[in-house]
Amino acid sequence: MSVQPTDASPVGQIALVDLLDRLLGTGVVLAGDVVISLAGVDLVQVRLHALITTIRADMVEPR
Amino acid sequence: MAERARYLYAITRNVDPSPLGSTPALSGGRLDVVEHRGLTAVVSDVDLREFGQEGLRENLERLEWLEKVARGHDTVVQAVASLGPTAPLRLATICLDDEGVRRRLDEWHDALHVVLDRVEGRMEWSVKAFADPVQAGVDTSGVPEPAQGGGAAYLQRKKSEQTAREHREADAARVAGEIHDALAASSSASRRLPAQDPQLTGHTGTMTLNGAYLVDLDEVAEFEATFHRLQKEHPDAALALQGPWPPYSFAVLEQ
Numbered sequence: 001m002s003v004q005p006t007d008a009s010p011v012g013q014i015a016l017v018d019l020l021d022r023l024l025g026t027g028v029v030l031a032g033d034v035v036i037s038l039a040g041v042d043l044v045q046v047r048l049h050a051l052i053t054t055i056r057a058d059m060v061e062p063r
Numbered sequence: 064m065a066e067r068a069r070y071l072y073a074i075t076r077n078v079d080p081s082p083l084g085s086t087p088a089l090s091g092g093r094l095d096v097v098e099h100r101g102l103t104a105v106v107s108d109v110d111l112r113e114f115g116q117e118g119l120r121e122n123l124e125r126l127e128w129l130e131k132v133a134r135g136h137d138t139v140v141q142a143v144a145s146l147g148p149t150a151p152l153r154l155a156t157i158c159l160d161d162e163g164v165r166r167r168l169d170e171w172h173d174a175l176h177v178v179l180d181r182v183e184g185r186m187e188w189s190v191k192a193f194a195d196p197v198q199a200g201v202d203t204s205g206v207p208e209p210a211q212g213g214g215a216a217y218l219q220r221k222k223s224e225q226t227a228r229e230h231r232e233a234d235a236a237r238v239a240g241e242i243h244d245a246l247a248a249s250s251s252a253s254r255r256l257p258a259q260d261p262q263l264t265g266h267t268g269t270m271t272l273n274g275a276y277l278v279d280l281d282e283v284a285e286f287e288a289t290f291h292r293l294q295k296e297h298p299d300a301a302l303a304l305q306g307p308w309p310p311y312s313f314a315v316l317e318q
Contacts (some may be wrong), residue, residue, distance in 0.1 A: 014305075015250065016134075017263045018189060019134075019137055020133060021170055021253065021256055021259070022151075023151075034111075034114065041096075
């Protein structure tokens, strides 16, 4: 039996990890007046993923 | 008094922005539009203490804050996408004032129109494939245990396990490539995003495909039919289809 993602969401609702992949990794990048460097954003993404992982680890039941 | 700045959500064109009046902006304010040379930027006021360089550096580390802003950003982008062609901006694009917004629209005028041409009448779908974790278990039942399980036999068994695993991974990667090619042929544009960590997906299998597909709204039925055919052909790939989403992965400015 296959295991479904724990965050099975209604149609149109984007899982946070998918949303962050897109909002930090893709999309139109215009340098605004407040500049977060690309390297900074990448770092944020790495830290975030670590953070979400921690939260997930608590949520996902051990198998 | 708090210093204000303009948060940019998305760029669109030729739309009546009045329906956006019912969409909540970040920081509880209302959405505004800045129009310039045929482009419309959807913006709202934010506090520079929260969205300035210093504030962002701290806030981006807080998952709770990030989720709130990402969801708020997405809510606005979805609302804009229901009105017309939409180029979503990266999270936390901040200009100090409307003049700053207009300067960006001016500078990127041609590239933004190219992006809007690309996404007009189209939305994004996501298809993911996973290597089934059940198959990751090594079937050694066919391998006879030597009467004397010495070190050489152990190494031999380890080696054949390793070879079997490499074959399975190569197979899974090949199947993912085939699935992607078939979906790409049924869409207007496609991208493969980096695979997500199993702990992030909540799925026990290894993600072999994290595909994004830009699909013409007239061709959604065909795309979905392709997906369902692939799902039947590859029951082990645990294919998952999501969408429609705003064209986040396809609003990339050509330099």
